[in-house]
Amino acid sequence: EDQVTQSPEALRLQEGESSSLNCSYTVSGLRGLFWYRQDPGKGPEFLFTLYSAGEEKEKERLKATLTKKESFLHITAPKPEDSATYLCAVQDPANEKLTFGTGTRLTIIP
Amino acid sequence: EAGVAQSPRYKIIEKRQSVAFWCNPISGHATLYWYQQILGQGPKLLIQFQNNGVVDDSQLPKDRFSAERLKGVDSTLKIQPAKLEDSAVYLCASSFPTRDIGAKNIQYFGAGTRLSVL
Numbered sequence: 001e002d003q004v005t006q007s008p009e010a011l012r013l014q015e016g017e018s019s020s021l022n023c024s025y026t027v028s029g030l031r032g033l034f035w036y037r038q039d040p041g042k043g044p045e046f047l048f049t050l051y052s053a054g055e056e057k058e059k060e061r062l063k064a065t066l067t068k069k070e071s072f073l074h075i076t077a078p079k080p081e082d083s084a085t086y087l088c089a090v091q092d093p094a095n096e097k098l099t100f101g102t103g104t105r106l107t108i109i110p
Numbered sequence: 111e112a113g114v115a116q117s118p119r120y121k122i123i124e125k126r127q128s129v130a131f132w133c134n135p136i137s138g139h140a141t142l143y144w145y146q147q148i149l150g151q152g153p154k155l156l157i158q159f160q161n162n163g164v165v166d167d168s169q170l171p172k173d174r175f176s177a178e179r180l181k182g183v184d185s186t187l188k189i190q191p192a193k194l195e196d197s198a199v200y201l202c203a204s205s206f207p208t209r210d211i212g213a214k215n216i217q218y219f220g221a222g223t224r225l226s227v228l
Contacts, residue, residue, distance in 0.1 A: 004152075032215070043114070043201050043219030044153065087152055095166055096141065096205065096215055100152030 002027045006088050006101035014109050016077050021104045023088030024070040031093035033071050035064050038085045038103070047086075078108045112136065114220035116202050122226045128190035131223045135183070135204030141165075143217060144177055144187050145201040153201055159185065189225075197227045 003026045013019055025033070032051050036044035048057040050066035057064045061082060063074045073086055085105045089098040115134040123129050135142050140161050145153035156175065158165040161182035170177070174193070179185040189196055203217040 034216075036219075041221070041224075043203075043221050046216050046218065049216065089152070091215070095158065096217075097155055097158060097166060098143075098153075098217060100154070102150065102152050 002090055002092065002099040004088055004090055004099055004101035006086075006104050008104060009102070010105040010107070012107045012109060013075075013078055015079060018074070018076045018078070020075070021073040021086055021106070022070060023073070023101055025088075025090050027090050027092075027099075029093045031091040031096070033066055034089045034091065034098065035071070035073055036087040036089065038087055044087055075106070078106075080108045080110050082106065083108045114202055114204055114218055116200075116220035116223055118223055119221065120224050120226075122228065123192055124228050125194055126191040128188065129192055129225060130186050130188045131200050131202075131225075133185045133187070133202030133220060135185075135202070136218055139204035139206050139218075140182070141205045142179055142185050143203040143205075144185070145203065145219075147199045147201055147222070149198070156187070192225075192227045194227050197225055199224050 005024045007022045032049045034049050035047040037047055038044045048064040053068045055066050061076050065072045085103040087100050087103045089100040117132050142159045144156045146156050147153040156170045157167040157177045159179040162179045177187045199222040201219050201222045203219045205217045
């Protein structure tokens with residue numbers, strides 16, 4: 001059974017203070033690793049998909065990287081509007097099913 | 111492009127009552143998913159449809175949960191009878207399926223229905 005573990009559970013940063021969120025996974029086969037952002041009272045919003053070790057994707061202050069066992073979401077010089085829960089998920093190649101981690105709740109303090 | 115629509119947004123019921131949720135996916139998306147998200151956890155897949163056929167319902171508690179997707183578009187998820195532990199957000203997602211391993215196969219989520227069972 002696929003397993004996804006995210007750390008830390010919660011992270012508080014000062015505005016402008018860069019950091020990284022971790023997603024480690026154990027899967028029988030990986031079609032893709034997905035990062036989503038979820039704001040309170042809303043559904044997850046797609047950020048990135050990574051398919052192979054060494055791949056990197058960037059969007060504004062966010063950069064996602066992938067190795068064979070884990071993925072990192074790096075946030076550079078964050079702003080208060082980056083506050084949200086960040087979810088990581090792995091996709092089963094057989095049926096496109098997503099298995100999610102429990103998320104990292106990120107708070108950026110002005 | 112319109113997103114995934116869900117209704118109602120909130121629902122409060124007493125245990126042993128029944129409840130139904132509705133989802134309208136993004137136009138053209140053949141694959142539809144229902145997820146359950148308990149507070150503080152990530153979404154957990156309940157059921158996956160490809161058009162109007164079930165692909166995976168291994169995590170659906172079939173003694174009380176049922177889902178259908180008539181005509182391969184809208185879908186409803188029903189709980190009967192509800193238990194206290196069913197309190198959660200029920201998320202619907204849709205995607206355009208592709209077997210191309212290099213292609214994006216992104217699931218787009220609706221805002222969800224927050225269910226409270228008292």
